[in-house]
Amino acid sequence: MTVLIVEDNEPMRRMIRSVVAGFANDIRECSDGAEAVAACRSFPVDCVLMDIKLPRVDGITTARALRTMNPEARIVIVTSYDDDDLRKAAAAAGCCAYVLKSNLLPLRSLLSKK
Numbered sequence: 001m002t003v004l005i006v007e008d009n010e011p012m013r014r015m016i017r018s019v020v021a022g023f024a025n026d027i028r029e030c031s032d033g034a035e036a037v038a039a040c041r042s043f044p045v046d047c048v049l050m051d052i053k054l055p056r057v058d059g060i061t062t063a064r065a066l067r068t069m070n071p072e073a074r075i076v077i078v079t080s081y082d083d084d085d086l087r088k089a090a091a092a093a094g095c096c097a098y099v100l101k102s103n104l105l106p107l108r109s110l111l112s113k114k
Contacts, residue, residue, distance in 0.1 A: 006035070012051075020107050032055040048075045052090070060090060063077070077098045
């Protein structure tokens with residue numbers, strides 16, 4: 001499984017990577033939404049783990065673009081914002097899950113489902 005982590009905070013990217021490392025054979029990283037779109041044009045991804053607040057292009061806008069490019073990819077929002085409106089926006093953009101950074105363990109069960 002190929003996973004793309006889209007997170008502008010490098011320590012948080014490392015933390016997410018460590019949580020999901022045993023569930024993916026290829027993990028790649030980007031620091032913003034524009035890089036994520038470019039990366040997904042270059043290589044296929046099975047799952048995208050993405051923050052909402054990102055430089056240049058936010059996670060919701062990026063999710064819409066990625067959904068158009070690769071409808072089969074699972075897009076998971078990984079954020080600090082526990083907000084119902086953002087959850088609804090993420091679902092409307094095609095995200096399959098919304099995980100809070102305060103508890104990353106649900107990422108393991110999401111990645112174990114193929």
